[in-house]
Amino acid sequence: MKERFDAKDLARAVSAGVLNPGQDQALLEFLKRQPGTQPSFQLAHVAFYLGALLIMAAMGWLLTEAWMRIGDVALLVIALAYIVCLTFAGLLMQRRGQIIPAGVLAAVAVSIVPLAVFAVERLTGIWPLDDTQTGYHNYYSYVQAGWLLMEAATVVAGLLMLRLIPFPFIVMPIAVALWFMSMDLSEWFYGHTFTWEQRLAVSLWFGLVLLAVFLVIDGRTRQDFAFWGYLAGLLAFWFGLSLMESDSELNKALYCLINVGLMGVAVLLRRPMFMVFGAMGVAAYLGYLSYEVFADSLLFPVVLSVIGLGVIALGLLYQKHREALTVRLRSKLPVGLQQLLPALRR
Template identity: 75%
Template sequence: MTLKLDAHDLTRAVSAGVLNPGQDQALLAFLRQQPEQHASFQLAHVAYYFGAVLIMGAMGWLLTEAWMNVGDIALLLIALAYIGLFTACGLSLWRRGQQIPGGLLGAVAVSLTPLAVFAIERLAGVWPMDDGQVDYHDYYVYVQGGWLAMEAATVLAGLLMLRLLPFPFIVMPMAVALWFMSMDLSELFHGEAFSWEQRRDVSLWFGFGLLLVCFVVDGRTRKDYAFWGYLAGLLAFWGGLSLSDSGSEWGKALYCLINLGLMAIAVLLRRPLFMVFGALGVAGYLGYLSYEVFEDSLLFPVVLTLIGLGVIGLGLLYQKRRDALSDGLRTRLPAALLRFLPALRR
């Protein structure tokens, strides 16, 4: 748990005799000199992340066709200039104690790696899809085996950036590149017959594998690198799972059980992300059941409202009793299993 202190709190501590007069100002000055270590929902931090995502979009999936007409040399120079500029600015901010904006700029630089590799491949004449039909924008839309060099370079750039700026969000563009790579490798092996259902299954299993990797990393690093990996893994796993349709009631019930399992993992690991995705899945299954039972009934919206209120109540319960729930669940597990669980982050 992170405590937020201000000058008023320290003044009260002096009045209560906890601190001697003058110590409050010295402590406040010390705290203000410390670098930002954790992201939060402060307005400034929201602006930092929104700005970073906006830049990633502008130079990524929102890149217009006009940029393809400037020429490969100009495209490469622009990409390298952006990468160098964002890296230098990120390092400068990091060294001045502004770790959140500095680390985000490093993540932006990593996200530009595919654009630079795209231009290099075209200039070197090794672009595998040089048929006039595939442009850089398609990298974010279509599954193609020819994207592999761009994805591998992004992962490598992310690893190098983490050595310069050990900021957890840099894991996110790396995870996205690995997700794309899993799709493209599958397309390479399956050929043109690689169907939507197969892509969905690849996404599901890739997400599951990424969650396992993050579980191994979780609690074993000084910074919380697992958070963004968990988010990317849940998006891939839960998305693939939710798009699956077994066509049977048993399959839908199994879907609900898996989501209940995600909620249990949230309590066990003290990770609200799992609670969010699990609650959405359970709510979706309950909504399906209520539709089947109350189809064409005036009670249908009432039942959905009750489900929504139940989800909110569950969130409040988890928020208030998170520590007690996770500690209580862990005490019921075998000692051999507890050794494999990551240390809890307070």
């Protein structure tokens, strides 16, 4: 079903008697004057998100040691100035009906909260880490229990910001802070024995929990808050799963089946991002088979090409019958599980 309408669609509505003559042009002019409220791949929207990511990067993991030498007071003043100015600008944009740039600016403001807390901790002397761990950019690189206050403050600030400017992208810095918190709490629990494998397991389970939480939220809010929650959950789950080492062929095959399952979830929820992550996982497994298991087979590339053509054909089939396939797949599930699934967004 089409999600955007043009003049031809409205003209057909007039011909069908749904609209009176002249109402189609009036409606079209009205829609043209409305500011965009839903994210899309319009150039302006891409610019909004790209600008936000650049600011987040500049004030996050690209913040160098040179900035640490300007002093904690100056660091706090700069962080607070960013937060206040970005929040004020976001509120101003929201008042003018520019919802997307307002929400993007608000999300950037939330992402800078850890820097402000970092400066406050150092000024008050409650900074829990030693001098070799004082670089703020390490917050994005290393698991340390000492970051917990920064992460908790970010979550609280994000929730408060959602009350001021309810925009889905604000979920992303909240989810990232919770992901970091899950790692740092695990480091605090395990101590110095917190291994790489344990970190991957924590990331995997955190991702699953996050996906479950946003499955409950999905379809129950006016705006699509689940999108960014799903993305954060998939990143944590998929990378935790994909980076796990195993010499068992059974485990590798299970990894492929899990990714096929993600592709099935994409059809159930009509969320393309599940299809993307699932396809990457299946492709990784097929690549492993190509280079390790069937390295000397002449037929494997041919078979794989046929499979690729089949996948493309399935994609075309899904595009044509998306609604019917989703409804049919959902009908095969138990009634209790069907009730848990969100209503489909158009």
